[in-house]
Amino acid sequence: MSILIKNVRLNGCISDIYIKENHIDRIEENMEIQADVRIDGTGKAAIPTFVNGHTHNAMTLFRGFAEDMALEEWLHEKIWPQEAKLTEEDVYWGARLGCLEMIKSGTTLFNDMYWYFHATARAVEEMGMRGVLSAVMIDNFDAAKTANIKTKIQKLYAESLQYSGRIKFAMGPHAIYTVSADALVWAKQFADAHHLLYHIHLSETETEVGNSLKQFGLRPVQYLEQLGVLGENVVIAHGVWLSDEDIAVLAKRKVKVVHNPNSNLKLASGYKFRYQELRDAGVCVGLGTDGCSSSNNLDMLEAMKVASLLQKAWRYDPTALPVDEVMKMGTVNGGNMFGLKLGRIEEGYLADINLINLSDPALVPRHNLNANLVYAAGGSCVDTVICDGKVIMENRHVPGEEEIIRNAQEVAMHWIKR
Numbered sequence: 001m002s003i004l005i006k007n008v009r010l011n012g013c014i015s016d017i018y019i020k021e022n023h024i025d026r027i028e029e030n031m032e033i034q035a036d037v038r039i040d041g042t043g044k045a046a047i048p049t050f051v052n053g054h055t056h057n058a059m060t061l062f063r064g065f066a067e068d069m070a071l072e073e074w075l076h077e078k079i080w081p082q083e084a085k086l087t088e089e090d091v092y093w094g095a096r097l098g099c100l101e102m103i104k105s106g107t108t109l110f111n112d113m114y115w116y117f118h119a120t121a122r123a124v125e126e127m128g129m130r131g132v133l134s135a136v137m138i139d140n141f142d143a144a145k146t147a148n149i150k151t152k153i154q155k156l157y158a159e160s161l162q163y164s165g166r167i168k169f170a171m172g173p174h175a176i177y178t179v180s181a182d183a184l185v186w187a188k189q190f191a192d193a194h195h196l197l198y199h200i201h202l203s204e205t206e207t208e209v210g211n212s213l214k215q216f217g218l219r220p221v222q223y224l225e226q227l228g229v230l231g232e233n234v235v236i237a238h239g240v241w242l243s244d245e246d247i248a249v250l251a252k253r254k255v256k257v258v259h260n261p262n263s264n265l266k267l268a269s270g271y272k273f274r275y276q277e278l279r280d281a282g283v284c285v286g287l288g289t290d291g292c293s294s295s296n297n298l299d300m301l302e303a304m305k306v307a308s309l310l311q312k313a314w315r316y317d318p319t320a321l322p323v324d325e326v327m328k329m330g331t332v333n334g335g336n337m338f339g340l341k342l343g344r345i346e347e348g349y350l351a352d353i354n355l356i357n358l359s360d361p362a363l364v365p366r367h368n369l370n371a372n373l374v375y376a377a378g379g380s381c382v383d384t385v386i387c388d389g390k391v392i393m394e395n396r397h398v399p400g401e402e403e404i405i406r407n408a409q410e411v412a413m414h415w416i417k418r
């Protein structure tokens with residue numbers, strides 16, 4: 001399988017891009033080469049696809065369900081009771097809806113944490129995307145549950161090997177306030193033994209930090225450090241409440257941090273994400289949307305805009321998070337975080353490419369494409385999406401999208417009445 005994109009704008013010049021199998025093979029002007037698929041890139045710009053560093057994909061079904069509440073109350077009173085009523089079929093359609101939304105806004109890789117692993121894996125396979133899918137672990141400090149979870153995760157991991165290379169299994173201990181030390185440590189050992197990622201919510205709220213100090217006598221980062229859990233394969237979601245010592249430990253252990261500005265703002269978890277300190281300490285910082293129950297959409301361009309504005313606002317410094325840097329957070333940093341050669345349009349990189357419609361009014365005039373994308377446009381400026389060397393959206397149409405919209409709406413209405 002090969003694709004030739006003709007006359008597309010790339011880094012300010014007009015070029016042709018030749019994709020062979022799943023990678024970018026050649027970038028040249030006026031290339032004449034046989035290809036299975038030929039795309040006219042006139043009036044379009046090629047940019048890397050986005051990486052959503054933290055989400056709960058099937059929670060698209062919760063969009064608009066529990067609004068304007070604090071995190072603890074929101075989780076205990078609304079999300080968890082209703083989540084318990086979800087079936088595998090519900091999760092499958094919720095995940096397909098999430099994938100559809102991500103493709104339509106230019107994202108091809110997401111880092112997920114949700115129930116019914118296979119439902120999301122099937123959705124990702126069918127939609128042609130990439131997913132780092134972590135199996136959720138919550139034992140609520142109950143030893144009987146811990147034992148069950150260990151058996152279940154081992155089985156799921158073995159089953160996950162049936163999927164294509166676009167799907168990576170990951171460990172997903174939910175948080176330090178829902179998972180026992182035994183399970184946290186076991187999950188890390190399992191991750192290390194099988195070369196898997198370890199994905200956890202950490203230091204999301206001030207309450208979490210306070211409770212951690214009370215329960216363990218340590219801040220969340222220090223607690224995981226003491227358990228020996230931190231390492232290169234650990235990705236923490238949020239990290240809103242980090243001390244200087246926390247940042248030094250994360251840097252030393254090469255832990256990756258995913259900032260989810262919309263979710264933090266909406267749940268009022270905190271807004272002083274210490275981006276500059278993390279970056280200066282050498283920590284790889286990515287960007288995520290979190291689930292649609294707390295950020296309401298999966299649009300990475302919106303997440304980039306909010307992340308950038310937020311840094312400027314709380315630091316009273318318009319240079320705090322420049323546009324090219326926030327674009328890297330949403331693209332190449334995500335690739336690095338998940339061990340994939342993604343996020344740049346260069347020879348040898350994986351063929352995950354967005355073609356942007358340059359006649360979108362928000363992209364005119366063309367003084368600065370990244371600034372137009374981040375500050376002016378939304379995900380709907382994406383016209384065509386290529387993932388792993390295959391076209392998964394063309395002229396804003398994704399195969400099967402009408403069926404996804406119909407079924408997601410239908411399962412959500414049945415589930416809410418259960």
Ligand SMILES: [Zn+2]
Pocket residue numbers: 054055056201237290291
């Ligand atoms: Zn989350």
